[in-house]
Amino acid sequence: xxxxxxRGFQPRLGGPERAAPHASxxxxxxxxxxxxxxxxxxxxxxxxxPDGPAPFSLVTFADAKAHARQIAEVTRRRYMxxxxxxxxxxxxxxxxxxxxxxxxxxxxxxxxxxxxxxxxDRRAPPAFHGGWQLGVPDxxxxxxxxxxxxxxxxxxxxFVAAIPVDGTRYVRGLEFLPGSRAVHHANIRIDRTSASRxxxxxxxxxxxxxxxxxxxxxPDGHFLGWTPGQMAPLAPAGRGWQLNAGxxxxxxxxxxxxxxxxxxxxxxxxxxxxxxxxxxxxMLRLGRQSLDxxxxxxxxxxxxxxxxxxxxxxxAIQPHAxxxxxxxxxxxxxxDGATRSLISISNWDFNWQDQYRFAxxxxxxxxxxxxxxxxxxxxxxxxxxxxxxxxxxxxGWRSSDxxxxxxxxxxxxxxxxxxxxxxxxxxxxxxEDAIGCEALIAREPAHVNLRNDAxxxxxELGRPDRALEHFEAVxxxxxxxxAAHYNVGVALEALxxxxxxxxxxxxxxxxxxxxxxxxxxxxxxxxxxxRVPDARDHYQRAVAAGPDNAExxxxxxGVLVALGEIDEAxxxxxxxxxxxxxxxxxxxxxxxxxxxxxxxxxATHAAAIAKKEATAAEKTRLAGQIDDLLRSLGR
Numbered sequence: 001x002x003x004x005x006x007r008g009f010q011p012r013l014g015g016p017e018r019a020a021p022h023a024s025x026x027x028x029x030x031x032x033x034x035x036x037x038x039x040x041x042x043x044x045x046x047x048x049x050p051d052g053p054a055p056f057s058l059v060t061f062a063d064a065k066a067h068a069r070q071i072a073e074v075t076r077r078r079y080m081x082x083x084x085x086x087x088x089x090x091x092x093x094x095x096x097x098x099x100x101x102x103x104x105x106x107x108x109x110x111x112x113x114x115x116x117x118x119x120x121d122r123r124a125p126p127a128f129h130g131g132w133q134l135g136v137p138d139x140x141x142x143x144x145x146x147x148x149x150x151x152x153x154x155x156x157x158x159f160v161a162a163i164p165v166d167g168t169r170y171v172r173g174l175e176f177l178p179g180s181r182a183v184h185h186a187n188i189r190i191d192r193t194s195a196s197r198x199x200x201x202x203x204x205x206x207x208x209x210x211x212x213x214x215x216x217x218x219p220d221g222h223f224l225g226w227t228p229g230q231m232a233p234l235a236p237a238g239r240g241w242q243l244n245a246g247x248x249x250x251x252x253x254x255x256x257x258x259x260x261x262x263x264x265x266x267x268x269x270x271x272x273x274x275x276x277x278x279x280x281x282x283m284l285r286l287g288r289q290s291l292d293x294x295x296x297x298x299x300x301x302x303x304x305x306x307x308x309x310x311x312x313x314x315x316a317i318q319p320h321a322x323x324x325x326x327x328x329x330x331x332x333x334x335x336d337g338a339t340r341s342l343i344s345i346s347n348w349d350f351n352w353q354d355q356y357r358f359a360x361x362x363x364x365x366x367x368x369x370x371x372x373x374x375x376x377x378x379x380x381x382x383x384x385x386x387x388x389x390x391x392x393x394x395x396g397w398r399s400s401d402x403x404x405x406x407x408x409x410x411x412x413x414x415x416x417x418x419x420x421x422x423x424x425x426x427x428x429x430x431x432e433d434a435i436g437c438e439a440l441i442a443r444e445p446a447h448v449n450l451r452n453d454a455x456x457x458x459x460e461l462g463r464p465d466r467a468l469e470h471f472e473a474v475x476x477x478x479x480x481x482x483a484a485h486y487n488v489g490v491a492l493e494a495l496x497x498x499x500x501x502x503x504x505x506x507x508x509x510x511x512x513x514x515x516x517x518x519x520x521x522x523x524x525x526x527x528x529x530x531r532v533p534d535a536r537d538h539y540q541r542a543v544a545a546g547p548d549n550a551e552x553x554x555x556x557x558g559v560l561v562a563l564g565e566i567d568e569a570x571x572x573x574x575x576x577x578x579x580x581x582x583x584x585x586x587x588x589x590x591x592x593x594x595x596x597x598x599x600x601x602x603a604t605h606a607a608a609i610a611k612k613e614a615t616a617a618e619k620t621r622l623a624g625q626i627d628d629l630l631r632s633l634g635r
Contacts, residue, residue, distance in 0.1 A: 030109040031117025032061045039106065040064060040071075041126050043081045043096045046230075051131030053178055053228045059125050061116045072110040075103050082228075082352040086344040093233070093357040131177050134234060137269030139165070141249060144206035148182050148255050148262040154399045155255040159207040160191070160200040160248050161268075171219075172240040173233070173271035176226035182262040184254040185353060188224035190243070191216035196250045199449070207253075211397055211440065214433075214453045216250040219243070221281030221409060223318055227353050234271060238278035243270075254399065279411060281315060282418055284425050286330075286372045287405035289436030291395040293324065293378045300376040302404040308368045309424050310417040312410040313361035317343050320405040323350045323384045324393065327375040330406050335367035342370070342408075350384065350399070361411070374404040395439050430457050434466075441470075448474050455487065464494035482512030489521060498525060509541075516546025523555060535559060543572070550579035554586040561593045569593045584614040588622055591629055600633050607633075 030036065040048070040058045048058035057063045064071065074080040081096040098106075109115070129136045143159045176186055191197070193215045199208045218224055219241035249268060286304040293300045319328045330342040343356060364370075380390050386400050387393075393402050412418040437454035444450060451470040458467035468491035475484040489504030502525040508518035519542035527535035536559050542552035557572035573590040577583055587610035594603035611626045 029112050029115060030105050031115045031121065032064060032109070033117035033119070033121035033123070035105050035117075036064060036109050037061075037123065037125070039098070039102050043098060043102075045126055046094075046096075046133065047081075047228050049126070049128045049131070049133075051128070051177070053181060053183075055181065059128075065114050065116075068110045068114040072107045075106050078103075082349075084345045084347065084349060084352055084354070085356060086346050089341060089343045089345075090356065091359040093359055132175055132269055134173055134175050134269070134271060137175065138272045139163075139270040141268045141270070143249075143251060143266050143268075145263060145265040146206045148180070148264050149257055150260050150262075151257050153257075154184075155209075155253075155257075156398060157207045157209055157253055157255060158196070158200070158212055159251045159253065159266075160196045161251070162197075163190075163243065163245075163247050163249055165243060165245050167245055169243045169270075170240050170273050170276055171243050171270055172235040172273040174224060175269040175271075177267045177269070178226065178264075179266045180262045180264045182255050182258050182264055183266065184256050184351070185228075186226040186254070186266065187212075187252045188226070188268065189216040189218055189250045189252075190224075191248045191250050192244065192246070195449075197248055210447075211450060211453075212250060212252055213449055214456055216248075218283065221283055223283075223316065223355050223407065223409060225318075225355065227355075230354050233357075235273075237273075240273050240277045241280075242276065279415075280418065281409045281411050282312075282422050282425065284370075284408040284410060285405055285429050285432075286370065286408075287403065287432065289395045289432050289439060291393070291402050291404060293376050293393045293402060295390045295392050296379050298377050298379040298381065299326075300378060302374040302376065303372065304404075304406075305369055305371040306425070306428060308364060308366055308370065308421070310366050310421050311364070311413050312421070313363050314342065314358060314408055314410050315361050316355055316357040316409040318353075318355040318407040319343065319345065319348075320353060320403055320407070321348060321350070321374060321376075322399050322402050323386050324376045324378050324382060324402055325350070325374055325404070326377045326382075327373070328406070329373045330408075331371055332362075332364050333369045333371070334365055340364075343406075364410075370408070372404075372406040376402065376404075395436055396443075397440075427461070430460050433457050434461065445473075446477060448477055451477075452487065455491065459491065459494060464491045467491045468495065480511055482508045482515045482518065485511065486515060486518045486521070489518070493521070493525070498528065501525060502529075509538075513541075514545040516542045516549045516552060519545060520549060520552040520555060523552075527555075527559065532559065532563075536563070548579055550576045550583060550586070553579065554583065554589060557586070557593070558589040561589060561596060564596070566593050566597050570597070582613050584610045584618045584622065587613065588626055588629075591626075595629060595633060604630065604633050 044058050047054035048056060050057050056067060058067065075098055081098065083095060083097040085092065141161050141163060143161050146157065148155065189212060195213050195215045222241045251266065255264060284306065286306055288302050288304055291302060317330060321328065325348040327346050328348055329344045332340045332342055340362065342362065378385065378390050378393055380388055395401060395403060412421055434454060434457040437450055437457060441447065441450050441454060451474045455467040455470035458464070468488065471487040471491050475488050478484045485504050485508040489501045489508065492501035492504055502522065505518050505522035505525060508515050509522060519538045523535040523538035523542060526538065539552055539556035539559060542549055543556055546552055553572045553576035557569045557576060560569035560572065570590065570593045573586055573593060576586040587606045591603045591606035591610060594606060607626050607629050610622065614622055
């Protein structure tokens, strides 16, 4: 078989290890201290440790001796330890696949009487600090105590927990303790708004059921989650993610009744580092949300692909599907024709999902096409199918629905490449998310949060017409909601319907006189219509209602510059820049204020910053004005 090797692609030849046992091991008895403990500690102890997710520990000799025959049996059948990627995938950090030699050693140990061995061969076992594998965390966040019923179907429930940090911290490690064997897996997101917290507070029980809002997301470029056996190591120096004060964890738990009432109260341990990351990864998600799998279909194929616009290094990969998935594959094809398997799982099992981190990053050049494939079995012959008889199934977040995602964590060669890649993949993911929202809304047309999420996605995709349809539906469902009227105004403004947008914003502030964003946007509409005193009034109300509203401070400051109230304008504009340091328009307005006050050097400095920090859209709008101001200053 020919092997095609291109830039960044390294062939891996041969199959799983099948080395013959060493002669010394053939002659000598197998003992726990010398031979078995290293295998169990490396491959099994991540789950089988005191307070771990497995039903018993395998750290000590007594632990292993009590389960010796069970160990031999499940390892011989390769049922344990669970490791789903096929031989040839990876190599990945922390692979739990046993070699033939290791399986033989475990079987021989049992057959020979499961001896402990010489004390001189005993090594120090791995340490678990109250169940924490990474050591005692710098901060522990405990979720609400939830009572899971004894029987019934799977439960997906979202728990919101405030993160008690001041200022900005940088996280280099996160560890999750499930607190109950009823926890199948957890996805952990961060919400910088109060939206998820409000949903939690509105539910009489701890947490809330339903979809996770779009306001809750993973930190830039990082997976946050847990499955049994998953061990995310501490990030190396210069890596990690930023955590800001005033944010919440949103933890989606997949819970499975165990036959008895379970008290579920997981903990999240955070490990901090002193400084910001030197680089930030990008998360790519491939997958389709238009799934429509007929009942009885034994081999339903779902594919997706994406062409990289920049060079990347693939750091980690995480597939995600539910019970009907049978196979998953991801591969990369470089522009020169070289191909590389990123992962292959020929026996997918919803119970054993994981994040797989490559032992060495996989370099892929720009122009590489990444392709993903899922095969689903929605027949009655599939023992894992949650519905019997089989029924038609679509995309959705419940385990009785299906998903077909593959996430990849990648790094780029430069920050400019990162921004380009992030913007490109964001559009692809948002397009697919909008399809998924529509599928869920078709089932639950009165679901306000789904409607709002879909509308936000359509605004992001430049489809304000579709956004308006969903915002209008929410306004019909919640006619006295200031937020609903405000959102309708945003869509109308994007469509260029200024008079209608003005009326919508006016309704918003009538229903909630302290709606800062609505006052600010209403001020914008009035200013554009030449009604400067009315605009000033609403900007002042926006600042009073929203002391952290940077846009309102900037807009009021800009109006006051035009009205000659320079000292107050400077104060407001400096406050806007405290709230949002990278803000080209505020720097420009501050430059105008300094120029009006005769502070030419400060004006020149502020104008230069505005020119440097302006985005492409701001450059189109501000560049000429900035140049005119600099010329007037003689610079």
